[in-house]
Amino acid sequence: MEETNLNQTIRCIVKLGGAAITCKNELEKINEENLETVSSHLRQAMNLGSCSKQVMGMDWSKRDAVSDISSSLCDFGDQCQFNVDFSRFVVVHGAGSFGHFQASKSGVHKGGLNQPLVKAGFVATRISVTTLNLEIVRALAREGIPSIGMSPYSCGWSTSERNVASADLSGVAKAIDSGFIPVLHGDAVLDERLGCTILSGDVIIRHLAEHLRPEYVVFLVSFSRLVNSIDLLLHAPKIGLFTLHCTCLPLFHACLPINVIYKTDVSGVYDRPPTDPNAVLLREIAVDEDGKWSVVKPTPQSLNKQVEITVAAHDTTGGMVTKISEAAMIAKLGIDVYIVKAATSHSLRALRGEMRHDIPDDWLGTVIRFSR
Amino acid sequence: MEETNLNQTIRCIVKLGGAAITCKNELEKINEENLETVSSHLRQAMNLGSCSKQVMGMDWSKRDAVSDISSSLCDFGDQCQFNVDFSRFVVVHGAGSFGHFQASKSGVHKGGLNQPLVKAGFVATRISVTTLNLEIVRALAREGIPSIGMSPYSCGWSTSERNVASADLSGVAKAIDSGFIPVLHGDAVLDERLGCTILSGDVIIRHLAEHLRPEYVVFLVSFSRLVNSIDLLLHAPKIGLFTLHCTCLPLFHACLPINVIYKTDVSGVYDRPPTDPNAVLLREIAVDEDGKWSVVKPTPQSLNKQVEITVAAHDTTGGMVTKISEAAMIAKLGIDVYIVKAATSHSLRALRGEMRHDIPDDWLGTVIRFSR
Structure with missing residues (x-):
């Protein structure tokens, strides 16, 4: 290439x-x-x-068969002071x-x-x-x-x-x-x-x-409702309390207990189906050189259960499992990845790069980064 | 390249x-x-x-906000015999x-x-x-x-x-x-x-x-109405009765008397503005190795006037002059070019390649080909 x-x-x-x-x-x-x-x-x-x-609007085409081109153009000309x-x-x-x-x-x-x-x-x-x-x-x-x-x-x-x-x-x-x-x-x-x-x-x-x-990658996500999460899944032995090996997606499918549940108002990646009232948002995931990832925030001690991720059956491109796996591979390159709900103040902050050093306490989303 | x-x-x-x-x-x-x-x-x-x-329709998207996808899909399945x-x-x-x-x-x-x-x-x-x-x-x-x-x-x-x-x-x-x-x-x-x-x-x-x-190139054209043909043009000496040198478009603009008039029901390239009742469709133009072109059908003898082509002023990409010039350059490669009115029986015949040997008498359009 x-x-x-x-x-x-x-x-x-x-x-x-x-x-x-x-x-x-x-x-x-x-x-x-x-x-x-x-x-x-x-x-x-x-x-x-x-x-x-x-x-300065740059779409000068008709919308919905209404010709509103003049309105988008009338602002410029003499006063072309646009950034x-x-x-x-x-x-x-x-x-x-x-x-x-x-x-x-x-x-x-x-x-x-x-x-x-x-x-x-x-x-x-x-x-x-x-x-x-x-x-x-x-x-x-x-x-x-x-x-x-x-x-x-x-x-x-x-x-x-x-x-x-x-x-x-x-x-x-x-x-x-x-x-x-x-x-x-x-x-x-x-x-x-x-x-x-x-x-x-x-x-x-x-x-x-x-x-x-x-410098960084942002995934703007939204899960509009709970979809049928068919248990493809895969009740293999858990490997450590909050550590899921994800060097390779196919491996994943073959032997690991990964579930992601889609639900309204999901802010990022959770430790279990977010329909569960006790579900906790995973705020920071660290990826090591081998591509293994582990939750660092909240601390493992504060969580006394196992991370579950469910695959939505109808998503031909792999859905959340692909996303986390891809995100981990990006983070492995030393590039921060933010998974955050689209069209929220949190996503705006992620897009601005505000999470690049510390993750503010009032920010909702998941940061996946390389653990040095 | x-x-x-x-x-x-x-x-x-x-x-x-x-x-x-x-x-x-x-x-x-x-x-x-x-x-x-x-x-x-x-x-x-x-x-x-x-x-x-x-x-077998291959557009399975909504049209005009109406979901008619099922109708375009219902035809196939078992009887998938489509070419x-x-x-x-x-x-x-x-x-x-x-x-x-x-x-x-x-x-x-x-x-x-x-x-x-x-x-x-x-x-x-x-x-x-x-x-x-x-x-x-x-x-x-x-x-x-x-x-x-x-x-x-x-x-x-x-x-x-x-x-x-x-x-x-x-x-x-x-x-x-x-x-x-x-x-x-x-x-x-x-x-x-x-x-x-x-x-x-x-x-x-x-x-x-x-x-x-x-094997061949077809230009499907249509000139919906007469546009203001500003006389950019360029009353330089004519070079031979029906021969216009067009090795190069800029040269063209600089020194040659080229006019194309746009009008309803234009079937191809004419010898003068097709608004003129005496306008004759140029049925075959030959291009030689130097890129010079001359009308071979109808024969020069049957035409006792000079070929005029006018440039439409508003066409930023050059309009008919560009087209003829480009067509001549294609023909020079030994590839037949047909300029014909779109959506007519004549254009269908051109697309089928029926003009590749002889030009049928009842076919309306202009053939531009290399003169061997």
Whole structure:
């Protein structure tokens, strides 16, 4: 894979969770309110040095068949005093209620592009996820963020047995160096062995983090409701009270007792199903050089139970297990990872990088970092 | 620039003119009727060997907020007898009433990405043209064409003083070899010298033709009404009765008497403004090794006047002059070029390649080919 040269360090790679920006249980429906708040937070986080409150909207297209172009343009001209210098972010979003239906209906993630249904599903999936991508780029642009949609398939991302085999990171770097905010997404891609598969946003994040080395990574999550958590799971012996080995995701699936439960108002990663009134938010997870992770905050002594994580059965890209596993692999590189509920004051603080030294007591979320 | 290897020859590169698929005088409005007909023609042309009339729609997304996904899916399953083997086409479309407003308002084509307005315009232009691209991909997918949007900016296209400096053609080739129909478009791109500019669909076509060497190229055009044709032009001495030198477009602008008039029901390239009742359709233009072109059909003897072509003033990408110039450069490579009115029986015949040997007397359009 080619080397990626950047003029300057990237500040942050942020993942907009599919569930945070779409209504996950309604087909192809954007959560407009959340998306608007997240976009505004991103502008505030990217534009730290600026006190200007004036926003130069960059979406000059029609919305909902209403031509409101003139209104977004009338503000500039003579008084073009806008701050368009944003700090260096990359945005990656999940699919939520876009793409999943098309992908699972056709089995795109399992490959077999020579089958008509898979081929059709590949096309249909890309239409759905690029529709979402365009809407997110537009929402960010309306906030004055110079966002540029970069669809992984088009940007030369491909896989080999679901691992990234190629990715044109120089295009991403060039966009950043030109002052744009690239917006990537989970996508259907070609796979050297399988023919095709789904490349999840989380895998993209890890690959970008490895090669672009941002200062920190933020996962903006939201679990809109408890989903059927089928016990795939896996009652193997626990390895230490709060230590879960996660050097490798497949291993995970094969032998470890990992459960993540999705529920309203989940702020991060919990020690057990957050429906349980005694569930405790894991505030800091340390990852060692071998990729093993352990909870350091709250201290193991203050918790007298075992960490459980449940997998939601319908999430073809792996859901929370993938997320934690990917997060641990990013943290292993020495890059802090924050998992936090989208569109909250906590997520804004995470995006601003306020957690980089100490975790404030009033901050809700999970920090995953390398233990030196 | 990297070499492009294809498993097999490409049959056709087709340009969907912006004016043919959008309502050019109404902001961001698609000409749905034309787009539907063109999509159907493309399916028929790509699917020559097949007698199946059944279409497997590949757009499974919501349309106009109505969830009609089930209806597009209910046809397959057990009876999956669809032909998804299409002959190898590449589609490139213009912008029409998408993008032009944003580009000209901000001056993206002139460069200067460090200016806030240009930067905003770059973002706004890309939003507009990718919106159109998505709609075209969807229209083709509804016809069962396995179309894949490949936005030139994302695919690594960039320019140097408006000439193509880089382009990831291997991605296009890979998509074709995987059985997809890549759909590219005129786009805002980074320019090494200017910072940024507009890369027109016509320039993309020539670049693709040069490197992918299709059997033939079709320009589907439509001129919805007469536009103000300002006489940039240029009453230099005529060089031979029907011979216009066009080795190079800038030269053209500098010294040659070239006029193209846009008018309803224009079928191709005419010898003078087609508003003139005596205007004659130029049915065949020959291009020699030096890039000079001359009319061979109708014979010069049957025409006793001089060829005039007028430039429409508002078309930032050059309009018909660019088209003829680009077409001549493609023809010089030994690749036939057909310029024909979109969504007509004539354009269907051109897409099928019926003009490759003789031009039928009842066919309306202009063939530009290399004179051996």
